[in-house]
Amino acid sequence: MNLTFASIETMAGIFRAGFTAAGLARLEFPPPGATRPGTTEQGGADLNASQRRWLRQTRQALNVLLAGRPVKELPPLDVTAGTSFQQSVWRALQSIPAGETRTYGEIACSLGRPRAMRAVGQACGANPIPVLVPCHRVLGAGGALGGFSGGLEWKRRLLAGEGRAV
DNA sequence: TCAGTTATTCATG
DNA sequence: CATGAATAACTGA
Numbered sequence: 130m131n132l133t134f135a136s137i138e139t140m141a142g143i144f145r146a147g148f149t150a151a152g153l154a155r156l157e158f159p160p161p162g163a164t165r166p167g168t169t170e171q172g173g174a175d176l177n178a179s180q181r182r183w184l185r186q187t188r189q190a191l192n193v194l195l196a197g198r199p200v201k202e203l204p205p206l207d208v209t210a211g212t213s214f215q216q217s218v219w220r221a222l223q224s225i226p227a228g229e230t231r232t233y234g235e236i237a238c239s240l241g242r243p244r245a246m247r248a249v250g251q252a253c254g255a256n257p258i259p260v261l262v263p264c265h266r267v268l269g270a271g272g273a274l275g276g277f278s279g280g281l282e283w284k285r286r287l288l289a290g291e292g293r294a295v
Numbered sequence: 296t297c298a299g300t301t302a303t304t305c306a307t308g
Numbered sequence: 309c310a311t312g313a314a315t316a317a318c319t320g321a
Contacts, residue, residue, distance in 0.1 A: 215318090245315080246316085247317080249317095250302045251318065254302050264302085
């Protein structure tokens, strides 16, 4: 699908965003070791006009979300890489208001498959766009953290920013 | 197709 | 609190 990558500077580090012709397709957390602001080429040189706009929206949304506030506008998300079930899960995740949390079981119920909680967890893990698709707002039944693609530290940080404790 | 894996959950002891 | 079964969907071969 020919992704084009660009770097996004945030207060928490430098993310990498991958765009297709349809929209934002991937979002990667900053690498653990080296976050070097100076050496990041790819300021969006290979992006077309639409993608540049999406990049700006993504950067703004990221910073707003990292601050724990609801985002006003989001770039189009290209989720065509996922299966239809995964796309349903990701849509359900986006419907969770900022500051609230759901359990894996509740997500499964809202999809009409109450016994698919395990599969929901797997779909969350396969989510290519963390943070923007708020997979961090999904907790286990007993309030357990579960897991997170970029590491549990991120999940805790994001939840803490929204006022939720662990 | 099928065995192996998963960011779950619930019932037991 | 530790353990194990049940369950739905993905991945790779």
